[in-house]
Amino acid sequence: MNLSNLHPSEGSRKQDKRRGRGPGSGQGKTAGRGHKGQKSIAGFSQKRGFEGGQMPLHRRLPKRGFTNIFKIEYTEINLVEIAEMAGKEIGPKELRAAGLIKKETERVKILGRGEIPSSKTIQAHKFSRSAQEKIEKAGGRAVIIGNP
Secondary structure (H helix, E strand, O other): OOHHHOOOOOOOOOOOOOOOOOHHHOOOOOOOOOOOOHHHOOOOOOOOOOEOOEOOHHHHOOOOOOOOOOOOOOEEEEHHHHHOOOOOEEOHHHHHHOOOOOOOOOOEEEEOOOOOOOOOEEEEOEEOHHHHHHHHHOOOEEEEOOOO
């Protein structure tokens, strides 16, 4: 084998349709564009969402409200779920291992539903007031990590 006898495998390459090359080609005269009309003219391009003059869907639907692009999302975890976990130190790595969060980089807020039986040091980005009180009542610590 050498460069002079390389060729693509059978059926992998297909010849382009040669439009506008006479009546014998099957794509002659109007080149498959039909007679007259907007789409038959050279240089025609249609805007995205154009519906032939009918009001496009994206303009027919009402637009309301406001989306804050600076909103910070938190994954909420209750004390009930943390109480079931083993270990004294609980942080993003332990929460990830327990399947409570998908990524260690997620921001976590601890909420106060349930009770915590033993003293634990819990690291999270935010704590609700009730969660913080329950953790400290049990003899543990609520440590805020990162930028809240």
